Amino acid sequence: MHTELKSETRWQRRLRVLRQAINGEEQDFTTGSIDRAIVLLSIPMILEMAMESLFAVVDAFFVARISNEAVATVGLTESVLTLIYSIAIGLSAAATAMVARRVGEGRRKAASVAGGQTILIAVVLSLLIAVPGYIYAKDILLLMAKDPQVADTGEQYMRLMLTANLPILLLWMLNGIFRGAGDAATAMRALWLANGVNIVLDPLLIFGYGPFPEMGVLGAGVATTIGRSVGVGYQLWHLFGVGRIVRLHWRFLRPRWDIVRRLLVIASGSTGQYLIASASWIFLIYILGQISTGVTAGYTIAIRMIIFTILPSWGMSNAAATLVGQNLGAGFPDRAEKSAWRAGFFNMIFMATVSVIYLIWAPFFISLFSDDPETLKSGSMALRIIAAGYVFYGYGMILSQAINGAGDTRTPTILNFVCFWLIEMPLAWLLALHLGWGQGGVYYSIVIAESVLAVGSMWFFRKGRWKKAKV
Numbered sequence: 001m002h003t004e005l006k007s008e009t010r011w012q013r014r015l016r017v018l019r020q021a022i023n024g025e026e027q028d029f030t031t032g033s034i035d036r037a038i039v040l041l042s043i044p045m046i047l048e049m050a051m052e053s054l055f056a057v058v059d060a061f062f063v064a065r066i067s068n069e070a071v072a073t074v075g076l077t078e079s080v081l082t083l084i085y086s087i088a089i090g091l092s093a094a095a096t097a098m099v100a101r102r103v104g105e106g107r108r109k110a111a112s113v114a115g116g117q118t119i120l121i122a123v124v125l126s127l128l129i130a131v132p133g134y135i136y137a138k139d140i141l142l143l144m145a146k147d148p149q150v151a152d153t154g155e156q157y158m159r160l161m162l163t164a165n166l167p168i169l170l171l172w173m174l175n176g177i178f179r180g181a182g183d184a185a186t187a188m189r190a191l192w193l194a195n196g197v198n199i200v201l202d203p204l205l206i207f208g209y210g211p212f213p214e215m216g217v218l219g220a221g222v223a224t225t226i227g228r229s230v231g232v233g234y235q236l237w238h239l240f241g242v243g244r245i246v247r248l249h250w251r252f253l254r255p256r257w258d259i260v261r262r263l264l265v266i267a268s269g270s271t272g273q274y275l276i277a278s279a280s281w282i283f284l285i286y287i288l289g290q291i292s293t294g295v296t297a298g299y300t301i302a303i304r305m306i307i308f309t310i311l312p313s314w315g316m317s318n319a320a321a322t323l324v325g326q327n328l329g330a331g332f333p334d335r336a337e338k339s340a341w342r343a344g345f346f347n348m349i350f351m352a353t354v355s356v357i358y359l360i361w362a363p364f365f366i367s368l369f370s371d372d373p374e375t376l377k378s379g380s381m382a383l384r385i386i387a388a389g390y391v392f393y394g395y396g397m398i399l400s401q402a403i404n405g406a407g408d409t410r411t412p413t414i415l416n417f418v419c420f421w422l423i424e425m426p427l428a429w430l431l432a433l434h435l436g437w438g439q440g441g442v443y444y445s446i447v448i449a450e451s452v453l454a455v456g457s458m459w460f461f462r463k464g465r466w467k468k469a470k471v
Contacts, residue, residue: 030104030326048191049314051191059198060300068372075296075297076296077157083275083282084165085168090273093321094176095115096180098111099177101326103329108246115248137162138158156218160225167225171235174190181245193234205219206220266471269412272417279421280420284424287442291438294372298370298375298378301379302386320401320405321402328467347397354390381440389450396457403457403466406466408466
C-alpha cells in the first residue's frame with residue numbers, strides 16, 4: 001500500500017508539471033530544479049516545433065497524391081523558402097536572446113520594446129523579399145530543376161509562397177519573443193492553431209471538395225498561408241492584448257535604432273548560420289535534381305520526415321537557449337552551462353530512439369507518401385543514412401543553440417561555414433557526381449558534416465567564451 005501511494009504521488013507530481021507546461025504558468029527559470037525547468041520549457045517548445053514541421057509533412061502527404069512533379073515542386077520551393085526561414089529563425093534567435101536577457105535582469109518593459117522592434121524589422125524584410133519573389137518565381141524554378149514540367153506545375157505555388165512571406169517571418173519571430181520570455185505555451189498554441197487550419201484546408205483546396213475550387217499544388221500554398229496568418233493573428237492578440245510577461249504597445253514599433261542595430265548584429269550571425277545551411281541544402285537538392293525527378297521526390301519526402309523529428313529537438317534547443325539567456329541575465333553562468341548540458345543529454349536519448357525507428361521502418365514511412373518504386377527506394381535510403389547520425393546531432397544542436405541564446409552567434413556561424421560549405425558541399429559533389437556514388441554520396445556527406453559540427457559545438461561550448469557575450 002505504501003509503495004502504491006508513493007507511485008501515485010510521483011505520477012501526480014509529473015502530471016502537475018505537465019499541466020503547468022501546457023498551460024504556460026509563469027515560472028522563474030533562474031532558480032530551482034534545472035531538470036524541472038527544462039521540462040517546463042521543452043514540452044511546449046517541442047510541441048511547437050512538431051507543429052511547424054507538420055506544415056511540410058501535411059503538404060507533402062496531400063501533394064504526393066497529384067504527381068511526382070508536384071512533390072518535386074514543393075521540395076524545390078521549400079528549398080528556396082529555407083532562405084526566408086533562415087532570416088526568420090535568425091531574427092527569432094536574436095529576439096529570444098535579447099528578451100530572455102532582459103527578463104532575466106527583471107526589465108520587462110525593455111523586453112517588450114525589443115519585441116516591438118522585431119516586428120518592425122519583419123515588415124521591412126518582407127517587402128524586400130516579396131517584390132523579386134513575385135517577378136522571378138518561374139525563373140527560380142527553372143534554375144533549380146532541369147525538368148520544365150516541374151517549373152510549369154509549380155510557378156503559381158512558388159510565386160504565392162515568396163510573395164506572401166510575412167506570415168512565415170512573423171510566425172517564427174513572434175514565437176522567438178514568447179520563448180525568450182519563457183512563455184513557450186503561447187508559442188505552442190499559435191502553431192497548433194495554424195496547423196489545424198492548414199490540415200482542414202489542404203485537401204479541400206488541393207482536390208476541390210465541396211464548394212471549394214480544385215487548385216492542385218497551389219491549394220497547398222493557399223492553405224498553408226491562411227493557416228500561418230491565423231496563427232500570427234493569435235500571436236499579435238496575445239502580445240498586444242493579453243500579454244503577461246511581454247506586453248506590446250504601438251509606440252514600441254517606432255524605430256529605436258540602437259535596439260534595431262543590436263538585434264541585427266545578433267541576428268546577422270544567427271541568420272548567417274541558417275543561410276549557410278540552407279544554401280548547402282539547395283546545392284544538395286540541385287545535385288539530386290541532376291539524377292532524376294524520382295530521386296528528388298524521394299529525398300523531399302525523407303527530408304520532411306527528418307525535419308519532423310529534428311524540429312521537436314529544436315524545441316528542446318530553444319528551451320536551452322532561453323535557460324542560458326535568462327540565467328546569464330540573472331548572473332548565474334554556471335547554472336546556464338549546466339542547463340545546456342542536461343538538455344543535450346535528454347535530446348541525445350530522444351534522437352537515438354528516433355534513429356532506431358527510422359533505420360528499421362524507413363520503407364514503411366516513405367510508402368505512406370508514395371508508392372512509386374524509385375521514390376520509395378530513394379526516400380528509404382535517405383532516411384536510413386541520415387538517421388544514422390542522429391546521436392551526434394542530439395548534443396550538437398543543443399549546444400550550438402545554447403551559444404546563440406547567450407548572444408554569441410559568431411561562433412556557430414563559423415562552425416556552419418566550415419562544416420557545410422567546406423566539407424558537406426564539396427564532398428557531396430565529389431561522391432555523387434565524380435566518384436559514382438549517386439544519391440548515396442549526398443546522404444553520406446550530410447552525416448559526415450553534421451557529425452563534425454556536433455563535435456565542434458561541444459569543443460567551443462566547453463571553452464566558455466559564450467558566457468561573456470554582450471546582448
